[in-house]
Amino acid sequence: MAEQRRKVATSVNGKDYEREVDVRLSLADFLRHEIGLTGTHVGCEHGVCGACTILIDGQSVRSCLILAVQATNQTIVTVEGLATPQGMHPLQEAFWEHHALQCGFCTPGMLTTLVAFLRENSDPTEAEVRDAISGNLCRCTGYQGIVAATLDAARKMLAAGEKA
Amino acid sequence: MKPSPFSYHDPSTCDEAVDLLGSLDNARPLSGGQSLFPLMHFRYVMPDHVVDLNGVKELNYIRAQSGFLHFGAITRQSQIEFSEDVGRVAPIVVEALKYVGHRQTRNRGTIGGSLSHFDPTAELANVSMLHDAELDVRSKSGQRKIAMQDFGKGFMTTDIQDGEILADIAFKVWGDGHGYAFEEVSKRRGDFAITAVGAMAELGPDGAIQRAAIAVSGVAPVPFRLAAAEQALAGQRPSHELIRMAAIEASKAEAMSDAHVDASYRQHLARILTYRALERALKRAAEKQRG
Numbered sequence: 083m084a085e086q087r088r089k090v091a092t093s094v095n096g097k098d099y100e101r102e103v104d105v106r107l108s109l110a111d112f113l114r115h116e117i118g119l120t121g122t123h124v125g126c127e128h129g130v131c132g133a134c135t136i137l138i139d140g141q142s143v144r145s146c147l148i149l150a151v152q153a154t155n156q157t158i159v160t161v162e163g164l165a166t167p168q169g170m171h172p173l174q175e176a177f178w179e180h181h182a183l184q185c186g187f188c189t190p191g192m193l194t195t196l197v198a199f200l201r202e203n204s205d206p207t208e209a210e211v212r213d214a215i216s217g218n219l220c221r222c223t224g225y226q227g228i229v230a231a232t233l234d235a236a237r238k239m240l241a242a243g244e245k246a
Numbered sequence: 247m248k249p250s251p252f253s254y255h256d257p258s259t260c261d262e263a264v265d266l267l268g269s270l271d272n273a274r275p276l277s278g279g280q281s282l283f284p285l286m287h288f289r290y291v292m293p294d295h296v297v298d299l300n301g302v303k304e305l306n307y308i309r310a311q312s313g314f315l316h317f318g319a320i321t322r323q324s325q326i327e328f329s330e331d332v333g334r335v336a337p338i339v340v341e342a343l344k345y346v347g348h349r350q351t352r353n354r355g356t357i358g359g360s361l362s363h364f365d366p367t368a369e370l371a372n373v374s375m376l377h378d379a380e381l382d383v384r385s386k387s388g389q390r391k392i393a394m395q396d397f398g399k400g401f402m403t404t405d406i407q408d409g410e411i412l413a414d415i416a417f418k419v420w421g422d423g424h425g426y427a428f429e430e431v432s433k434r435r436g437d438f439a440i441t442a443v444g445a446m447a448e449l450g451p452d453g454a455i456q457r458a459a460i461a462v463s464g465v466a467p468v469p470f471r472l473a474a475a476e477q478a479l480a481g482q483r484p485s486h487e488l489i490r491m492a493a494i495e496a497s498k499a500e501a502m503s504d505a506h507v508d509a510s511y512r513q514h515l516a517r518i519l520t521y522r523a524l525e526r527a528l529k530r531a532a533e534k535q536r537g
Contacts, residue, residue, distance in 0.1 A: 085253060085254065086251055086252070086253055086254070088254065104251070105252065105253070105254035105296075106248065106249045106250075106251055106252060108248075108283075111248075127247060127248075127287050128283070128284035128287050128288065129280060129283065129284050129351060132348070132350060135350050141324070141353040142349060142350045142353060143350050143353050143354050144280075144350050144351065144354070146283070146287075147279050147280055147283045147284070147351075147354065148279065148283075148354065149254070149279075149298075151254060151256075152298065152300060195349070195350065198349075199349070212435075213435065214349065216348055216434070216435035216436045217347065217348025217349065217350050217351065217436055
């Protein structure tokens with residue numbers, strides 16, 4: 083089947099969506115413009131800045147380098163899906179406490195990248211955290227607060243027996 | 247920017263994929279998309295048809311069998327990075343993958359995509375050279391094998407022809423006792439390498455080098471092996487002078503120059519990184535021998 087428009091049926095943050103879109107539409111633009119989830123930010127549109135990072139089946143990926151049509155039948159989590167009705171994700175709390183954001187543009191990508199990272203590595207070293215965010219550019223913080231927040235969130239979740 | 251309009255095809259078998267690629271004009275196979283999408287976004291590449299291989303599940307596997315480690319072309323880099331089989335039989339691949347982009351791109355990027363894109367600094371091309379990979383290429387009219395040595399034809403140009411796709415990549419496996427090391431210099435973590443060197447070595451019971459392989463990336467448009475140095479290493483006992491000889495050999499290659507990096511700096515890095523990679527590979531081989 084070949085076409086320039088196609089139906090996308092996908093689950094985002096636990097909710098099912100169905101839209102007909104141009105096949106050239108990126109998943110990032112689909113999330114922002116088709117279903118209105120503008121938490122995912124689009125910085126460079128060519129896979130360098132990491133701001134558009136989302137989770138597909140729990141794996142961090144750049145949503146600007148995937149077509150919306152490729153997301154059919156996938157399970158997507160965006161930054162909007164990290165908090166629960168009970169409150170923010172522990173990593174979000176830690177970002178707040180440690181001033182891990184200033185302008186906030188990189189924050190959605192940092193959070194999604196680091197949540198996936200902490201699920202694999204619940205007790206990381208500082209060097210491991212820095213490596214984990216090597217694909218995410220932040221032009222405000224100098225990364226210091228982001229690293230401190232991640233280490234603190236990991237410690238707190240570990241102490242509370244919680245999983246990222 | 248946004249890519250120019252194209253038609254999208256999502257075959258579920260390899261036969262369907264090569265039929266499409268063989269019959270459509272200006273069609274591009276799409277694997278992980280971590281290099282192709284940036285090129286399409288910049289409109290350096292404007293295909294009329296995109297043939298998405300992500301649904302071709304038969305091209306996603308890692309298999310160790312009869313002296314070879316086989317990768318299906320659309321096997322994701324992170325699958326390879328965390329594969330126990332790969333860590334056991336071809337550990338340099340895992341070490342090299344740590345330098346390939348970032349976790350987010352490795353979660354999507356594939357081995358076949360990286361080899362087909364063929365950036366001169368690509369780590370996976372380097373380790374494919376080291377392991378004398380045999381590439382299986384398919385098209386509507388059949389299949390053929392290409393030796394990795396003959397795969398690169400020039401800057402970002404491979405022997406893959408229109409209508410063909412890479413299907414299987416088979417690494418020749420070395421013995422359990424081999425040592426290995428991958429060294430790279432880039433401006434930032436995860437950036438394209440300026441120069442990268444991979445080395446593997448096997449020692450005989452007397453401690454002499456039985457076999458060595460060294461591959462240099464980022465210096466020339468196509469990665470290359472240091473065949474003369476490899477030959478000179480065989481039969482010798484590891485020493486500073488011997489490693490230095492290989493390193494100097496590496497720095498003699500004609501190097502590329504661009505707006506960021508001078509040819510002489512690439513040659514300098516080739517020498518330093520060859521020394522480090524070979525030294526570490528030999529050390530690892532010696533440690534394994536001691537058990």
